[in-house]
Amino acid sequence: MIGNQLALIKREFWEHRSIYVTPLAIGSIVTLSVLAMLVFASGFAKELDMAIFGASNLAGEGERKAALTAFFVGTSWLFLVALAILTVFYCLDSLYGERKDKSILFWRSLPITDAETVISKLITAIVIIPVAAVIGIIATHIANLIITSIWVSVKGGDAGLLIWGSVPLFDNWMAAFIVVLASGIWMSPFIAWFLFVSAWTKRAPLLMAFMPLILIPLLEWIFLRTRFFATAVLDRGDAIPLFRTLDFESFFEEEHWRNGLDGISLLGHLDVVQFLTSPSMWGGLLVCALFVTATIYVRRYRDES
Amino acid sequence: MTSVVNARSVSKHFGAVRAVDDVSFEIEQGKILGLIGPNGAGKTTLLKAVLGLTDCDGELSVLGLDPFKQRKELLKNICFIADVAVLPRWIKVTQLLDFVESVHPNFSRKRAEGFLSQTKVRSDAKVRELSKGMVVQLHLSIIMAIDAKLLVLDEPTLGLDIIFRKEFYSNLLNDYFDEERTILITTHQVEEIENLLTDIMFINDGKILLDSPMDAIAGSYVELMTSGEDAIRARGLGPIAEHEMFGKSVLLFEGASRDQLDGLGELRTPSVADLFVAKVKGARK
Numbered sequence: 001m002i003g004n005q006l007a008l009i010k011r012e013f014w015e016h017r018s019i020y021v022t023p024l025a026i027g028s029i030v031t032l033s034v035l036a037m038l039v040f041a042s043g044f045a046k047e048l049d050m051a052i053f054g055a056s057n058l059a060g061e062g063e064r065k066a067a068l069t070a071f072f073v074g075t076s077w078l079f080l081v082a083l084a085i086l087t088v089f090y091c092l093d094s095l096y097g098e099r100k101d102k103s104i105l106f107w108r109s110l111p112i113t114d115a116e117t118v119i120s121k122l123i124t125a126i127v128i129i130p131v132a133a134v135i136g137i138i139a140t141h142i143a144n145l146i147i148t149s150i151w152v153s154v155k156g157g158d159a160g161l162l163i164w165g166s167v168p169l170f171d172n173w174m175a176a177f178i179v180v181l182a183s184g185i186w187m188s189p190f191i192a193w194f195l196f197v198s199a200w201t202k203r204a205p206l207l208m209a210f211m212p213l214i215l216i217p218l219l220e221w222i223f224l225r226t227r228f229f230a231t232a233v234l235d236r237g238d239a240i241p242l243f244r245t246l247d248f249e250s251f252f253e254e255e256h257w258r259n260g261l262d263g264i265s266l267l268g269h270l271d272v273v274q275f276l277t278s279p280s281m282w283g284g285l286l287v288c289a290l291f292v293t294a295t296i297y298v299r300r301y302r303d304e305s
Numbered sequence: 306m307t308s309v310v311n312a313r314s315v316s317k318h319f320g321a322v323r324a325v326d327d328v329s330f331e332i333e334q335g336k337i338l339g340l341i342g343p344n345g346a347g348k349t350t351l352l353k354a355v356l357g358l359t360d361c362d363g364e365l366s367v368l369g370l371d372p373f374k375q376r377k378e379l380l381k382n383i384c385f386i387a388d389v390a391v392l393p394r395w396i397k398v399t400q401l402l403d404f405v406e407s408v409h410p411n412f413s414r415k416r417a418e419g420f421l422s423q424t425k426v427r428s429d430a431k432v433r434e435l436s437k438g439m440v441v442q443l444h445l446s447i448i449m450a451i452d453a454k455l456l457v458l459d460e461p462t463l464g465l466d467i468i469f470r471k472e473f474y475s476n477l478l479n480d481y482f483d484e485e486r487t488i489l490i491t492t493h494q495v496e497e498i499e500n501l502l503t504d505i506m507f508i509n510d511g512k513i514l515l516d517s518p519m520d521a522i523a524g525s526y527v528e529l530m531t532s533g534e535d536a537i538r539a540r541g542l543g544p545i546a547e548h549e550m551f552g553k554s555v556l557l558f559e560g561a562s563r564d565q566l567d568g569l570g571e572l573r574t575p576s577v578a579d580l581f582v583a584k585v586k587g588a589r590k
Contacts, residue, residue, distance in 0.1 A: 015393070
């Protein structure tokens with residue numbers, strides 16, 4: 001069972017190379033942008049000397065930490081957005097592509113159950129793609145910190161103090177890991193819905209997946225004048241009960257980080273217990289389980305000839 | 306003899322259409338059974354039921370298992386090629402071997418690589434880069450490297466040229482088949498496989514028209530080529546089919562003794578194709 005799962009997940013990597021190509025591409029783009037910025041900044045020699053001097057002497061650790069955290073959060077968001085798009089396309093193709101090219105007949109000729117196959121796709125969407133994104137985030141951060149350190153050292157600054165001494169690496173990475181993984185679990189009803197559409201639709205999986213998400217709230221509003229579906233489904237992304245205070249405006253205000261170093265901790269803003277005890281999270285998992293069951297049923301019973 | 310497939314009153318309906326209609330048969334170990342039928346006769350549906358890919362009514366047991374309920378267990382000992390184009394096009398040959406090796410307990414990678422080394426299939430190639438014939442060779446190499454008790458082939462050589470087709474069947478017979486194994490095969494090109502079959506089954510409109518060992522065909526069926534007076538007399542003996550060839554009448558008899566027909570014309574054992582046409586036309590009357 002576990003051996004089969006590993007083989008099946010490995011197969012997903014072979015088939016959907018975007019799982020690792022996307023984080024690699026984003027990491028490269030971020031790194032190139034940072035490089036371009038550094039080259040551009042090098043043109044202002046005098047201002048630069050003053051900035052480094054200022055950063056070394058005047059600013060406190062809090063400011064430096066906050067500046068680096070802002071960079072970290074920014075790049076992590078890029079990965080998170082790409083991850084969301086990638087997951088949608090992955091799920092919609094995962095059980096549709098094999099029917100389109102009829103390779104499903106080959107896969108089903110091997111001693112693997114439909115449940116094992118569908119679950120391997122679910123694990124890929126909820127765990128593997130997010131983990132690949134976190135690895136991408138960490139690698140991008142490290143690469144950019146190294147590049148920036150070298151640049152700062154060359155310009156006469158103390159990279160040890162300015163960059164490495166100020167960077168809350170572990171805090172940031174743990175936070176990224178928790179946010180990415182929790183997002184996968186939180187959005188699992190959508191992931192399972194996309195898998196179901198992928199296994200069920202005869203054509204146009206993207207359209208078939210999103211049409212109900214638009215039509216149902218519209219019809220509900222026209223006929224019932226209520227917004228239950230829209231609130232429960234369309235607003236779900238924003239409603240993740242993971243953040244203590246999701247107030248980015250005050251997060252980056254000077255007052256906020258002068259109040260103490262804890263304010264800068266991203267981890268400090270996450271409330272894992274609140275997330276794990278949230279009825280909405282468990283309700284979502286239940287919906288996910290229902291759609292996954294339906295997906296397995298469709299793959300098993302549908303005649304593909 | 307052990308029975309590999311045992312079907313009792315098996316039916317499968319799609320709405321009002323009876324794709325397989327109350328069919329009973331048995332396949333014994335060590336046989337090569339040809340399942341012959343026109344398009345839409347129910348062949349593929351029957352194969353799918355045997356492979357556990359679709360459920361059906363009636364009693365069906367394959368290798369002592371319920372194919373639909375115990376599909377995973379069954380597929381450890383049963384292999385099939387459903388159609389030529391089913392290998393995923395994005396996969397590399399080595400990846401394919403890796404995958405089958407890790408999920409199939411009865412797969413021998415060494416054997417598969419041995420078969421592949423006799424072909425032009427490169428191990429670093431992707432399936433989409435291979436010709437149609439090479440894809441079939443690859444698929445067959447994998448299938449033959451699986452130590453299975455039952456091999457099911459559904460139109461395995463569709464769309465291949467004659468060289469690949471001949472090679473396919475000779476590989477199958479020489480490198481794979483033995484008395485432990487059983488092969489169930491469907492094809493339109495009956496004449497190409499009739500020499501390698503041990504048993505034959507005709508199916509039309511979901512019903513079995515003929516289920517017989519190949520060597521019993523000669524005893525049960527005889528074809529008479531005749532003309533003129535003899536033809537009229539022969540018609541009186543109740544042929545099951547008749548057609549014209551080179552200005553002569555060719556009459557097909559079932560269960561008639563050769564002595565009775567001797568002297569009325571030229572006698573011979575009908576080809577499977579002729580017998581098939583006669584049976585299907587007879588059933589449609």
